[in-house]
Amino acid sequence: MLRASSIYSVVVLAALSSCASGNEGDSSSGEPGSIEPGSDDPGYGEGAGDPGGVPGDLGPNADPGESVDCGRQNFNVERKPxxxxxxxxxxxxxxxxxxxxxxxxxxxxxxxxxxxxxxxxxxxxxxxxxxxxxxxxxxxxxxxxxxxxxxxxxxxxxxxxxxxxxxxxxxxxxxxxxxxxxxxxxxxxxxxxxxxxxxxxxxxxxxxxxxxxxxxxxxxxxxxxxxxxxxxxxxxxxxxxxxxxxxxxxxxxxxxxxxxxxxxxxxxxxxxxxxxxxxxxxxxxxxxxxSTCLFPLSAPPPNPDHVGVFVGEQPVTHDATGTDGWNYTGPDMMTIQLYGAACEQVASSGAGSVKVIFGCKDDPIY
Known part of the structure; x- marks a missing residue:
């Protein structure tokens, strides 16, 4: 039985499209791929990146020649009522x-x-x-x-x-x-x-x-x-x-x-x-x-085909038919909707949070 009193946040880890090769540095810097401490770059500063992670770390599967920063940023949004x-x-x-x-x-x-x-x-x-x-x-x-x-x-x-x-x-x-x-x-x-x-x-x-x-x-x-x-x-x-x-x-x-x-x-x-x-x-x-399974995003994903959705630690597959999985609700890609078992789980009182990952072009999601 679904309970409307259960409100869960969507944690969006936005790996923005600023991922760059070694010759595509920050235009404000004199060095390719460099980041000034205290700058406005979302990959730097308190709360940036994955918990416990290193700003700019692309993970173990990253190309060593790739830029050191993907602009990772954490933010919370609430389910659409x-x-x-x-x-x-x-x-x-x-x-x-x-x-x-x-x-x-x-x-x-x-x-x-x-x-x-x-x-x-x-x-x-x-x-x-x-x-x-x-x-x-x-x-x-x-x-x-x-x-x-x-x-x-x-x-x-x-x-x-x-x-x-x-x-x-x-x-x-x-x-x-x-x-x-x-x-x-x-x-x-x-x-x-x-x-x-x-x-x-x-x-x-x-x-x-x-x-x-x-x-x-x-x-x-x-x-x-x-x-x-x-x-x-x-x-x-x-x-x-x-x-x-x-x-x-x-x-x-x-x-x-x-x-x-x-x-x-x-x-x-x-x-x-x-x-x-x-x-x-x-x-x-x-x-x-x-109770809805609609989750507005603060910005469209930089790589719409490279997005991962999780309920707790459980991955949810993309399903364009809207039957069992997740999909965008419109061409602006500003809202995602969960369907089937994923919707039932997140709307129930025992479900964990929903996590959405905006991935860089070649960054693995699942």
């Missing part, structure tokens, strides 16, 4: 207890602390945003005033405190459940975000869609289907939902292309949340599955 828009049902039925009666704790009292716990725990692994529905308090079921329109908190990195404060300030006083409209507005917003971060919708609701009144279930399923077609998969969390709600929530979960995995074909397709602990478990499962 996923963007998650939480679409939260604040209809008045959330004030009922999990059985649907007027008891305590209410579904709202269960969902708020659970959401806030997981959002805080995944602050670095996910860029969170928040949309609530329906709008207004006691405005009438499925009235224009109740239809969702605004994004309460836009998606942003390290956004957990802001989102959690907004959740604390939200009350479950809305009339009706305009799920389809909420998803449609969420998609409109996500389409305005101009970056290549993976983006998801997390729908947390306690019941059937009810707006529009004539075909609310079909309207909501179509909205989730359209969201997936636009590139935004939807995870569905059913908050203490009664059995009568299962069919509608199953339809939404399947349409969102992120149904809950269970060997029992009769098990619900949405994530269950009848207690706070169960909700926390469901949310951590979801955020773990969303």
């Amino acid at each position: 996923a963007s998650i828009l939480l679409v939260l049902d604040r209809s008045a039925s959330m004030l009922d207890d999990p059985s649907g009666d007027e008891g305590t704790p209410s579904k709202w009292e269960l969902v708020v602390p659970a959401l806030q716990e997981v959002i805080a725990a995944t602050n670095e692994a996910a860029s969170w945003g928040l949309k609530v529905f329906p709008q207004g308090d006691r405005t009438g079921t499925c009235t224009e005033e109740s239809f969702p329109s605004d994004i309460l908190i836009p998606v942003a990195p390290n956004n957990a405190p802001t989102v959690n404060q907004a959740i604390s300030s939200t009350t479950a006083e809305g009339d009706g459940t305009p799920t389809g409209d909420a998803i449609n507005k969420g998609v409109e917003y996500l389409q305005t975000i101009q970056n290549d971060d993976p983006k998801y919708i997390l729908l947390a609701t306690d019941g059937d869609p009810s707006c529009p009144k004539s075909d609310s279930d079909e309207f909501a399923v179509q909205a989730v289907t359209n969201a997936a077609a636009a590139g935004f998969h939807t995870f569905v969390v059913g908050i203490a939902s009664q059995e009568s709600k299962v069919e509608a929530l199953n339809g939404l979960a399947v349409a969102g292309l992120e149904p809950r995995q269970d060997p029992d074909p009769l098990a619900p397709k949405f994530y269950l949340a009848a207690t706070k602990d169960q909700l926390v478990t469901s949310l951590l499962t979801i955020t773990g599955e969303i």
Whole structure:
């Protein structure tokens, strides 16, 4: 099971293209291949080179006639986070207890602390945003005033405190459940975000869609289907939902292309949340599955075909098909992505760091 709370660094050992033959020295120096102590050359100074290594040492396989410096440099970058828009049902039925009666704790009292716990725990692994529905308090079921329109908190990195404060300030006083409209507005917003971060919708609701009144279930399923077609998969969390709600929530979960995995074909397709602990478990499962294996680089490799990737000490092969290994995500070669077993290992809590080596032209990698 993947856990979004596991954040690992990519250690990039950049052996830059300044590798030179004996007649290609530093232009600032009077001697071929020489390096001035205290200069700006990245191969010199504190922290340069491999730990314990000698600045300029190319290793035992280096050509003795080669320049003494390859510009080795160590730097850390973090895994690219996923963007998650939480679409939260604040209809008045959330004030009922999990059985649907007027008891305590209410579904709202269960969902708020659970959401806030997981959002805080995944602050670095996910860029969170928040949309609530329906709008207004006691405005009438499925009235224009109740239809969702605004994004309460836009998606942003390290956004957990802001989102959690907004959740604390939200009350479950809305009339009706305009799920389809909420998803449609969420998609409109996500389409305005101009970056290549993976983006998801997390729908947390306690019941059937009810707006529009004539075909609310079909309207909501179509909205989730359209969201997936636009590139935004939807995870569905059913908050203490009664059995009568299962069919509608199953339809939404399947349409969102992120149904809950269970060997029992009769098990619900949405994530269950009848207690706070169960909700926390469901949310951590979801955020773990969303956790990315994307690693931005601070610069493109000087030799794109001479790059090595390791998970811990285990080498990962280059795989242009994106099936099992690593590959660049685009022609700019500024981000690498892990696939298959390597992705599962680095995203799990027991994995070590990922190391990327930019090699000189003839320097062995593996």
